[in-house]
Amino acid sequence: MNAGITESTEESLILTLLDLANHLTRNGERLAREVGLTAQQWLLLLQIAGDPNFPRLGAPTDEGAAVLASNIASARGVSRPTISALVSSLVQKGLVSQAEDPGDRRQKTLRATPAGLAALDRIEPARRRANKELLADFDSAEISQSLQILRSCLDALWSARRSGERD
Numbered sequence: 295m296n297a298g299i300t301e302s303t304e305e306s307l308i309l310t311l312l313d314l315a316n317h318l319t320r321n322g323e324r325l326a327r328e329v330g331l332t333a334q335q336w337l338l339l340l341q342i343a344g345d346p347n348f349p350r351l352g353a354p355t356d357e358g359a360a361v362l363a364s365n366i367a368s369a370r371g372v373s374r375p376t377i378s379a380l381v382s383s384l385v386q387k388g389l390v391s392q393a394e395d396p397g398d399r400r401q402k403t404l405r406a407t408p409a410g411l412a413a414l415d416r417i418e419p420a421r422r423r424a425n426k427e428l429l430a431d432f433d434s435a436e437i438s439q440s441l442q443i444l445r446s447c448l449d450a451l452w453s454a455r456r457s458g459e460r461d
Contacts, residue, residue, distance in 0.1 A: 325420050329413040330387070336417065338380045341366050342390055343406040343414055360403035362395065371455065389413055 322333035331339070341348050342361055348369070367377040381404060384390035389410030395401040406414070429437055 321424055325417055325424065328420065329416050331389075331413065335380055335384055336414075338366065338377070339384060339389055339406060339410055339414060341369075342384075342404045343411060360393070360395075360405050362401050363392075363404055364401060366404075371451075384410065 319333055322336060326333050326336035329336075344359060344361075363377050363381055364374060367374045370377070381390060381392065381402075385392060387409075389407055391405050391407050392402040393405075395403050432440070
């Protein structure tokens with residue numbers, strides 16, 4: 295090991311999570327490519343369609359309800375231009391529709407189109423298989439505990455982000 299570099303459980307955890315995220319992104323790219331999307335487009339389409347597994351969206355949970363691009367950008371911790379570019383690509387593909395928000399004409403509401411929902415339905419079986427394979431060696435209690443820990447990490451990041459925005 296190099297001088298000055300020491301192993302720590304915390305650093306190992308973070309680097310392992312980053313490595314896992316890279317692998318999951320590659321797998322997501324493979325799945326999304328089956329319907330002509332990127333992983334980022336697929337994730338955004340899932341959020342617009344109201345997938346209940348995304349935390350912090352702050353949007354209606356009714357199926358077919360419209361969401362705001364600004365809510366998604368905030369929930370994902372990315373810039374509005376990043377989301378806008380992804381939304382534009384999904385609109386061009388006919389997978390998402392957008393309309394003026396009746397409460398604020400400067401904002402756009404987003405809905406998954408029937409074609410967008412069909413694309414998600416085509417990916418879903420492969421998504422479920424990949425998740426089952428990844429988590430096959432864990433029981434439901436371990437999976438639930440892992441989810442709770444990861445959500446707590448996200449809570450800590452969000453808390454730090456909110457306090458930084460006020461400074």
